[in-house]
Amino acid sequence: MAARPVMTPAAARAGRAVALLLALLVTVPGVLNPLQPGWLSNVNLVFHEAGHVLLMWAGETVTLLGGSAVQVLVPAACVATFLARQERFAAGLVTLWLGHSLAGVAAYIRDAPARELPLLTGDPDTHDWWQLLVGWNALGAADPLGRFMLFLAYAAVILGTLLAVWNELNSSPEPA
Template sequence: MRHLLLSCPDEANLLLFTGRALVLLGMIVWGSKLIFAGIASNASGESWLHLVNLPFHEAGHVIFRPFGQFIASLGGTVGQLLVPLVCMATLLLKTRDPFGTAVCFWWLGENFLDIAPYIDDARAGQLPLMGGNFGHSSPYGFHDWEFLLTETGLLSYDHMLARVSHGIGSLAITLSIAWAGYLLYRQFPRRQE
């Protein structure tokens, strides 16, 4: 498994190395901005990557609908998290690309940061939802996390659970940056002149 996670090509051209270094720089800058902005800023929800995550979230509702309202509501978050995981598995196991896998791990972390404000909003219902609705003015069950936490008796823990989601996302982003950086460090002496 270590070989899969840490392998790098014996030779890499300078263009590929430079491109990966720029991607890593983007991961560092953007990841830091998202982590330090905090939950209340909804920085992930305001970024263009939220628009990439949103179709997978909504598709999760549809895919899990046959299993009942609770699982369908949870399915949005599950769908949003499954897509980066599937991409990670594909890049690692099929194409043997640990750097690409690290980038997808960063994306998974970003999704946890994207979910945190939604969880945090369960009681307040202030975030805009699909169709121009807001949690406080929409029918019960429309705000996923209000419904999920109310049904499980955990609504009063919305802020704590949001912090857990933000913490998991922050950790994943930090680890993905370290992983990608280590891979580039190992690749650096091998680059072609």
């Protein structure tokens, strides 16, 4: 039986550094330009649409909010799970996904007055945030609310990066 290769602590750290770099390369462009299409945007879209379906029973307002809420809550739940398991590096990486998701919601909210984003239905009257804000007589709040969500997205990317790096700086080397 051949001996199983052992990863050295230096190799493990290098692997995690590459993982962090790749995660940043995948998420940061989507946070800086949330309208840019990409595979992670499609993942977020799946959770967004699932949120509408899962919350249909709760009424129109909750159904409309459910898309954006589930889109953000899924990566947030993953972050919480990794933190509960004390896997801070993984939590940091998944926080980058949370930032990407928040940036997408921010763009969607800010688009409510113009309704220019392409929607799956093709009908601008089905824009969730336009329907919500018009119904609440708060369409003028779209930009400040969207900017606040974008702030949360930037904060998530910064905190996720810091959490992953902090974990690496404060973790003891793995035994060889």
